[in-house]
Amino acid sequence: GVMLSHENLLADVNSSEYSFPVKAYDKALSFLPACHAYERVFQYVYIKMGLPIYFAQSMDTIGQDMKEVQPHIFSAVPRVLEKVYDKIMATGEQLTGVKRALFFWAISLGEQYDLDESKLSAWYKFQLNIARKLIFSKWKAALGGNVKGIASGSATLQTRLLKLYLAAGIPIYEGYGLTEAGPCLSVNCIKRGMKIGTVGIPLIDIEIKLAEDGEILAKGKNIMQGYYKNPVATAEVLKDGWLYTGDIGEWVDDKFLKIIDRKKEMFKTSGGKYVVPQQIEKILSESNYIEQIMVVGEGRKFPAALVIPSYENCIDWAKTNESSLINLPREEFLTHPKIYELIGNEINKLNINFGNWEKIKKFHLLSYEFTIEAGELTPTLKMKRKIVSEKYKKEIDGIYQ
Structure with a gap:
């Protein structure tokens, strides 16, 4: 059991809040388990920022709930985003003639997307605008039509999938953290910078460094008190104020964190x-x-x-x-x-x-x-x-x- 104090949670809320692309009275949809630190802290950020929270009826009704609520933000895990993509692709497979050709043209275009607009030609941007109006607008409508940001965490999102969502004009903020860190540590966001294939920049007031073997170490007021009634396990991961996460990472462009793998899963x-x-x-x-x-x-x-x-x-x-x-x-x-x-x-x-x-x-x-x-x-x-x-x-x- 991870012991998180009020200070740990509030510190992570304060560190995370700046990265949220929403304002008071925007709507948040919640469907991940609230017993999990990831969704719990998001709910606290929504409350602090003045967002009404709508709770989905069940995991099976998310699509229906999105159309009804028309949320501006929600948190998800890659598996959910993959399921949404699979449904969209299944719809595309059923199309015929010109509609089918246009659908797969848009998909092919999306797979070439790059966040660095200087790498995109004027011709590509022209085509992308057409694809967004004809095809990708329907993707946004399926998510309620108002989405300003989707937070993705818990596991790595496929690069191909991330490019498609971003090309469609649906901002995905992929981040990284673990329960022991309260839980959020870094995120890709428009305000501080984004890079596909990474989990972004460390959050405000949180320090991250890499050990000699590449293990990610974190420090801040968000770091847990320890493991409940388990001082031995606590001493293994908390050393000199640093949390040893058990994840292997590397820096990209000297500021974006990239996760290589779980140290224990290699x-x-x-x-x-x-x-x-x-x-x-x-x-x-x-x-x-x-x-x-x-x-x-x-x-x-x-x-x-x-x-x-x-x-x-x-x-x-x-x-x-x-x-x-x-x-x-x-x-x-x-x-x-x-x-x-x-x-x-x-x-x-x-x-x-x-x-x-x-x-x-x-x-x-x-x-x-x-x-x-x-x-x-x-x-x-x-x-x-x-x-x-x-x-x-x-x-x-x-x-x-």
């Missing part, structure tokens, strides 16, 4: 090579046919993966390529040799981004998504790697046999 193969699973998962999950993925391989000859294919997107693929598969039960469909071949081709295409020791050599397909209810995800939809590894030990061992 692993070595039997050949002694370090593998950073989150970085590999981030790239591979850019495939439209991969819903979820977890890289495994500690102490093994090579990294492998548990993969949950995107059922809807694989069905769409089958309609055109293997129509005989469509009527198969879900489990039989997602583990069919043709789907293995499809996912294998996707992984091989994306493996080009990695060194030989990092490439996914083999994988096992699962039929159902990891969920909070099954204990495989945290309330903010992060994977509980240890639990997933234990639950699917047989399948993982099978990969290497």
Whole structure:
């Protein structure tokens, strides 16, 4: 249990407030668990800034609630933003003729977006304005039409996805923190600077430095008192006023913080090579046919993966390529040799981004998504790697046999 005092929370509220792109009486929508420090501190900032907070009815009604509330701001996790994107893409796949061509033209344009406008040609900007009016305006309408900013945290957001949202004129403020830090430490925001692929600049009144091995250390009035009734664990992470976060980072342009991976989640193969699973998962999950993925391989000859294919997107693929598969039960469909071949081709295409020791050599397909209810995800939809590894030990061992 992390002990956060009133001073810790208020300090983080004061540090975070400057980065919020809203004003009093703007509307905030809340749907993440309020028992989590991330959403709790956001609620405190809303209160301090004078924003009315609307609470979603459930995770299943978020789309409907956004249209009703028309919020100016809300906090999300990458999984939620991925789901919104998937629904938009599914709609685009159903279009025909000119409408379909325009939709995918806009998507292609968005993937080339850069925050540094000097890198964008006048012709690109002209096309982007057209895309925003014809296509991306519908994205904004799906989020209520008034969004000034969406905070994304808890896990890394795909770079491709971030570019698309920003190109659509939907500001995503990707940040970084952990409960022990109250929880927010840094953020990408318009007021202080943004850089795609990083988690932004340290918040006001919070110090961040990197240890010799790249571990991120933080100091400020927002740092926890310690772990409840656990002085040994407290002493391991609190040293000379600095919080040792357990995350590995690096500086980009000497001011933007980039997260490489969880120190504890990095692993070595039997050949002694370090593998950073989150970085590999981030790239591979850019495939439209991969819903979820977890890289495994500690102490093994090579990294492998548990993969949950995107059922809807694989069905769409089958309609055109293997129509005989469509009527198969879900489990039989997602583990069919043709789907293995499809996912294998996707992984091989994306493996080009990695060194030989990092490439996914083999994988096992699962039929159902990891969920909070099954204990495989945290309330903010992060994977509980240890639990997933234990639950699917047989399948993982099978990969290497």
